[in-house]
Amino acid sequence: MALVTVFLTGFPGFLGSALIDRLLDRDRRVACLVQPKYREDAERRAAELVGDERGDDPADDRKDRIDLYEGDITEPDLGLDAADRDRLQDAVEEVFHLAAVYDLGVSRSVGEAVNVRGTEHVLDFAESIGDLRRFQYVSTCYVSGRHDGVFAESDLDVGQTFNNHYEATKFEAEVAVQARMDEGLPTTIYRPAIVVGDSRTGETEKYDGPYYLVHFLLEQPGFAALPRTPGADDCEVNVVPREYVVDAIDHLSALSRSEGEVYQLCDPNPPTVAEMTAAFAEATDTRVLSVPAPKGPTKRALSLGPVRRWTGIEPAVIDYFDHPTRYVGATARKHLAGSGIEPPPFGSYVETLVEFVREHPEIGSDARV
Missing domain, CATH: 3.40.50.720 (NAD(P)-binding Rossmann-like Domain)
Incomplete structure (x- = not known):
């Protein structure tokens, strides 16, 4: 055949x-x-x-x-x-x-x-x-x-x-x-x-989206200040x-x-921005201070060369801190139904994702073009 x-x-x-x-x-x-x-x-x-x-x-x-x-x-x-x-x-x-x-x-x-x-x-x-x-x-x-x-x-x-x-x-x-x-x-x-x-191994090809936050937290000495834009308690990631x-x-x-x-x-059942931030903070053993900040100035600050190099965060990510869509x-x-295929809860594999980032610092954020 x-x-x-x-x-x-x-x-x-x-x-x-x-x-x-x-x-x-x-x-x-x-x-x-x-x-x-x-x-x-x-x-x-x-x-x-x-x-x-x-x-x-x-x-x-x-x-x-x-x-x-x-x-x-x-x-x-x-x-x-x-x-x-x-x-x-x-x-x-x-x-x-x-x-x-x-x-x-x-x-x-x-x-x-x-x-x-x-x-x-x-x-x-x-x-x-x-x-x-x-x-x-x-x-x-x-x-x-x-x-x-x-x-x-x-x-x-x-x-x-x-x-x-x-x-x-x-x-x-x-x-x-x-x-x-x-x-x-x-x-x-x-x-x-x-x-x-992968939720079982953490394997990924590049670090973008939520990984910008993971990478930033891992680079801090156990403490990090993060902007908290309006909507972080309600908007889902x-x-x-x-x-x-x-x-x-x-x-x-x-x-x-x-x-x-x-x-x-x-x-x-996705986490909110605040819940995801808290989960990554715990997994990276980082104490996070949330600083209220409007979105516009935060994006502009991240676009500045020195700030971008320090944080490694793509400014476009900030738009998802108040993303209004469910x-x-x-x-x-x-x-x-009946296949056994369903997404695991985010909290069940967040530590696996973070551990993979710890063990593979050589991976970058560049997309294939």
Whole structure:
């Protein structure tokens, strides 16, 4: 029986690498679009996924089931040469589009090129496939922008404003995906909340989002003063660990009833900003003094070179200290029921995240672009 060939963008990235592991377990052949500058990283990661060091039964042979194709989603035809494009159009039956710029400080031009036009190019490729089973697209809960209130899976354009170009361009990308879905492209959309490291090991690819706070606290001599913007006691920070997101996508993507659905992969009981700060303070053994401070001056101060170098905190993070949106994922919970797949409580793995940061100071905050 011929293996189903899956085309995947976003390898060797954080989520893409973990998802390929699951697809191989489902006896899939995976064709990865890889930027030339990441070719070496992709080859190394692919070798780890199929290598003998995994200790698997020899009968479970993954070798020769990961194929790397050099290209770039920002280019027409994904930057593939004609022979590769034709080969893939004939072989591929399912597309997983994960590639994006996950960076709160991304410029408008880069966000448009990668998140918007890149997604349109992958959509064009998917539509060129003669027998496409499904277009699996990874969006983000933060297409919500600064929506004041509950944002559900059925919501998209609710007249929201946006914190940054990352949110705005991911929103525009999902608008394009939903338009093609409405025109008949068989599609499933996944909106993860803020993805942090594995809850069991702490493993992550880069330190951004909540990690800016962790890193800052670890650099202090047991005491730190932190700005406390209005709303910290009420505004939620919705984070989920990597394995939950990957497990959920793996499970949901295999369901026939997931076609046409939007799934928000979020924590149903997220901590508030104040609760998350307290949890990180305890895990880093740091006494924190909360200093009331308005958001605007705090962001401007963090934008100053000396302050930015001292704190290491991206100014855009401050917008999430008073983020007014709450996320619900009723359809995701319904379709995951009985699978055992659910996000663990943040408090159950916060120490694991912090310990990983302690042990891996070499990891940075730069996004793959």
